[in-house]
Amino acid sequence: MPETKDRELTFGEAVKEAIAEEMRRDSRVFVIGEDVAEAGTPFKVLSGLVEEFGTERVIDTPISEPGFTGLAVGAAMTGLRPIVDIMFGDFVTLTMDQMVNQAAKIHYMSGGRWKVPMVMRTTLGAGRRSAAQHSQSLHAWFSHIPGLKVVLPSTSYDAKGLMKTAIRDENPVVIFEDKMMYKLKGPVPAEDYTIPFGVADVKRAGSDITIVATSSMVQVALGAADLLADAGISAEVIDPRTIWPLDEKTLIESATKTSRVIVVDEGYERYGVTAEIAAVIAEGAFFHLEAPVKRMGAMHVPVPFSPPLEDATVPSEKSVFEAARELCGKS
């Protein structure tokens, strides 16, 4: 890790810094989406970007996700490097033909002759009392599709390094940012650095149980690990950071070491990211496991509006703590 010199940025500032640095570095990079320019997005993540780069490179669009995503695919094929901003992760549903049938397949379908170097950045996560159409975590959809890469940063440091890697990648990359995390502060080097895809990060070392956690669930897992420590259980928290490519080796090694695993992700548990990672670990560490791999994802319901109902749908520090204790036979 490069020297951080105690500099701290919020997650949102880290995202913007990565984009600004890459836009300075490469004139082909531009941002396109709804209210990205003067408004700087509803979350103000891109505030100030348009002042430096102008409306030619920070481009407000009509509310027209398929249209501007499709435009970005074509622009990426012909010499530019678009960053498509999809305001809420729920709106990716509108772009699925362009992402799944076009962006993901063009390189393969053309026998490698065209490529689509584009980034889609969007959000995931419940908790903002925004109900069923502004709160979903749909990253598993993209992880299912060959040709796409899927990135889930969970800290300011990762947000900057992974965004820069995404922008320099020659393929379509989808980045999901937890919108509850934009104000979270963390150390971020001022200098240029990138984080390779497919390399998990051990957020906390431990020996009794592995908690594999993504995005919004990393903080939940770290909170649970604190509670577990108080209960005499040493939890290792591993963040895959990219769910495709997936660092299977690090996950399997940790499972082999601790022999107990919980996988926590805010997407739906059913047919979800937790299911895939649990299967990878079960196949790779079966003879070292003391218990079945436990999955914890969102409840299989549309995200409800009412606060107590919404909170019940997502794993919490407490629920992860309790599940871990049970898995360790100490409930």
Place this chain on the structure above:
Amino acid sequence: MTGPTLQSETDSAIGVKQWLDMYRRMVAIRLFEEHVNDLYTRALMPGLAHLYSGEEAVAVGVCYALRNDDYITSTHRGHGHCLAKGASPERMFAELLGKEAGYCRGKGGSMHIADPATGNLGANAIVGGSAGIATGAAFSAKRLGNGRVSVCFFGDGAVAQGLLYESMNLAQLWKLPVIYLCENNLYSEYTSNSEIFAGDLLGRPAAFGMHAESVDGQNVGVVYAAAKRLVERARRGEGPAFLLCNTYRYRGHHVGDINRGYYRSKEEEQRWMTDRDPITGHAAWLMKQKFADASLLKQIEAEVAGEMAAAVQSALAAPYPSLDQVEKDIYA
């Protein structure tokens, strides 16, 4: 028989050589498609194909108005566009047969021919699915200032797709150099387009304030002249346009669509082939203008026929990709 007339639209930059070349290209597309149908019928071609026969004047007229580095996006009925933009028949046949020598190393097939060397961004098997890509290519051309123009080919079946209108809205807002090229062949798969869209086709671009024209898509000279004007207009920075070419699909929706009586009559098909054929129409015009006599045209047809037969043989003899190719080219 109604011969084509160029009216006042004859481009003085175009001479006998070019008019004859357009004839050659239309014949090439027709013969290419006949070979495809033959390969399919003899079970030598995997999958299926959507033949362009009858619509040759559109692809040839439009692509003749383009530079080599201009962009096109094509459709599931795309062989004509690809050939007209400069694709080699041999590599196209190879692709249709799933061979390594094909444009996409055999991974794309009939509906996905793509070729950066001729500005072909790819045929697309999602109806209307390439509208965004063509518009994005025009966006790049404008941003990079390279003077390129992008042509988005689509059929009347695509006019019910939302992406087309989202793309047209962006193109008109941002004055992008893109031509939305609608080939109205009257049928959306197996359904008459009288059942497909409400209102008037040209009312759609009009709603965006987009320049639009409608031409006889069976007359290569007329198509060329209109395309040339709109392409150069776009190249000068005057924005996008919509060109409606009225045409007809001789064959079925795809090679296997043989019994078509439930959606159109044999008489109607015969009428178009007899009265409105783009190749015989252009031939008659060439002879009337004394640009060619019958023997010259026969000679061109024979030459093209020889080239096509050789291309088919070469593609049939070419090897399939090795199995290690299956996991290559997923990521760049």
